[in-house]
Amino acid sequence: MNAIGIDLGGTWIKGVLMDIDTGRIIKQLHHPTLGEKDWKQAVFETVANLKNLSPGLVKAVGLSAPGLPDETNQYIAFMPGRLGGLEGFNWGDFLNDTVHIVNDAHAALLAESRFGIAKDCRNVVMLTLGTGVGGGILIDGRLYQGNFQKAGHVGHTVVDVEGDQDVTGMPGSLENAIGNATIKKRSLGRFTSTYELLEAYKEGDYFAQWIWLSSVRKLAVGISSLINCFSPDLVVLGGGITQAEDDLLLPLAEFMNLYEWRPCGQETPVKIAQFGDMAGAIGAASFAIERSIS
Numbered sequence: 001m002n003a004i005g006i007d008l009g010g011t012w013i014k015g016v017l018m019d020i021d022t023g024r025i026i027k028q029l030h031h032p033t034l035g036e037k038d039w040k041q042a043v044f045e046t047v048a049n050l051k052n053l054s055p056g057l058v059k060a061v062g063l064s065a066p067g068l069p070d071e072t073n074q075y076i077a078f079m080p081g082r083l084g085g086l087e088g089f090n091w092g093d094f095l096n097d098t099v100h101i102v103n104d105a106h107a108a109l110l111a112e113s114r115f116g117i118a119k120d121c122r123n124v125v126m127l128t129l130g131t132g133v134g135g136g137i138l139i140d141g142r143l144y145q146g147n148f149q150k151a152g153h154v155g156h157t158v159v160d161v162e163g164d165q166d167v168t169g170m171p172g173s174l175e176n177a178i179g180n181a182t183i184k185k186r187s188l189g190r191f192t193s194t195y196e197l198l199e200a201y202k203e204g205d206y207f208a209q210w211i212w213l214s215s216v217r218k219l220a221v222g223i224s225s226l227i228n229c230f231s232p233d234l235v236v237l238g239g240g241i242t243q244a245e246d247d248l249l250l251p252l253a254e255f256m257n258l259y260e261w262r263p264c265g266q267e268t269p270v271k272i273a274q275f276g277d278m279a280g281a282i283g284a285a286s287f288a289i290e291r292s293i294s
Contacts (some may be wrong), residue, residue, distance in 0.1 A: 001059050002026070004050045005285030006043055007104060007278070008065040010082060013039060015046040016281040017054055020289045023115040027053050028278060036085040040094065047095055062100045062288030063091055064107035064280040068149045073101050073291065077149075100288040106143055106152060107283030108273065109136030112236050114286045116274035121233040125226050126273070127154055129219075129241035132167075133175040137230060143287070154226060155179065159218040177218035180241065187211050194241055201247065213251055220255030227268050228261055238273035245272070 001021050007014040013033055017026040027050060031042040043063070051058050065086060067079025076086050091099040102110070109126040112118040118126075124138040133155025137144045144151050155175030156168045163172020176182050180194045190207065191197040200208035223235055242248060252270065260268065275282060 001289065002054050002056055003060045003062065003285040003289045004047055004054075004058055005107075005281040005283065005288065006046060006061070006063040007107065007280030007284060008039065008043065008063060008083070008086075009033060009104070009280070010066070012277070013042050013046060014278055014281045015050055016278060016285055017050040017058075018282065018285045020059070020285065025278075025282070026055070028281070033083075036083075039083070040085070040089075043091075044095060047097075060100065060285070060288035060292040061095065061097050062102060062107075062284035062286070062291075064102050064104040064284040064287075066104050069101045069103060069145075071149065073149075073287075074099070075101055098292070100284075100291040102143075102284055102287045103134075103136075103145075103149065103152070104280045105134030106136040106145065107281075107287060108238050108275070108279040109138060109152070109236070110143060110283035110286045111275050111279040112238070112273050112283075113138050113141075115282065116279075117271050118234050118236050123230065123232045124234050124236060125154070125223075125230055125232045126152075126236040126238060127219075127223070127226075128239040129178060129237060130239035131181050132179040133173075134239075138232075139230070154222065157222055157225060159221045159225075174218065174222040177222075178215040178241065186215070194244075198244055198247055212247075216248065216251045217255045220252055220259050223252075223270065224256065224259040224261070232268060235268060235270045236273050237270065238275075238279060242272050 003020050005016045013031045015029040029046050033039045067076040070077040075090050079086050105128045118124045122141045126136045128134040135154035136152040156170045156173050159174050160172025166173040166176045184192050201212045
């Protein structure tokens with residue numbers, strides 16, 4: 001059974017043609033995201049090209065994008081400030097097909113839970129650590145979207161009530177604590193990216209170590225709080241900041257030892273996502289299949 005998944009990002013449009021039964025990627029395509037007319041046409045052409053490459057009938061088409069889908073998952077209902085023209089745009093009419101729309105972080109969770117590091121887990125929390133902090137929640141094997149489809153926005157949980165307000169108005173959010181967008185402010189102007197910060201951290205720069213470890217400590221507090229709320233089988237970390245690998249995981253484990261509630265010594269594993277930048281497209285394909293047969 002073949003499905004097409006499209007991930008519409010601010011920099012790249014990624015598409016996959018997948019055999020959903022096996023998880024095999026038959027073909028993947030990339031196209032830079034340009035102006036509104038260009039990226040809409042690029043999505044159209046990507047879907048058309050993948051359909052032409054399909055050895056069999058394409059059962060479903062899914063598209064992941066930033067923002068909140070409407071209650072029927074037919075379009076992005078709320079995404080201010082990014083990708084002008086995305087809000088309210090009906091992809092089904094444009095592509096002359098049934099298209100199932102899902103939030104990009106939710107799509108990444110579906111990719112991991114169906115084919116990746118969280119395969120066969122029934123209850124999963126995922127955090128995507130990048131420019132901001134997104135996420136998704138899997139409950140009893142199903143994606144939980146919640147009221148207004150905004151469940152899983154774990155980056156807007158509070159880890160410092162005295163901190164600055166984030167884009168949603170929350171004080172001291174997890175997103176502000178570790179997201180790349182705030183690194184310049186967090187480092188008092190010394191670093192402009194998490195990559196720069198980590199390079200200094202590796203070289204033994206004490207200031208960089210203080211900034212990075214403070215961020216990781218707050219991440220541990222946030223994850224521990226989510227574990228208390230949802231009691232997942234697994235916590236998955238995705239996004240560009242996870243490229244730090246052991247520089248992230250080792251201090252995170254030390255802080256989790258301090259903060260995680262572990263009745264009878266039961267520790268919740270925290271693992272790096274298996275899929276990289278294709279996770280959104282893979283998850284979109286999976287979401288489309290599930291919606292089409294439900």
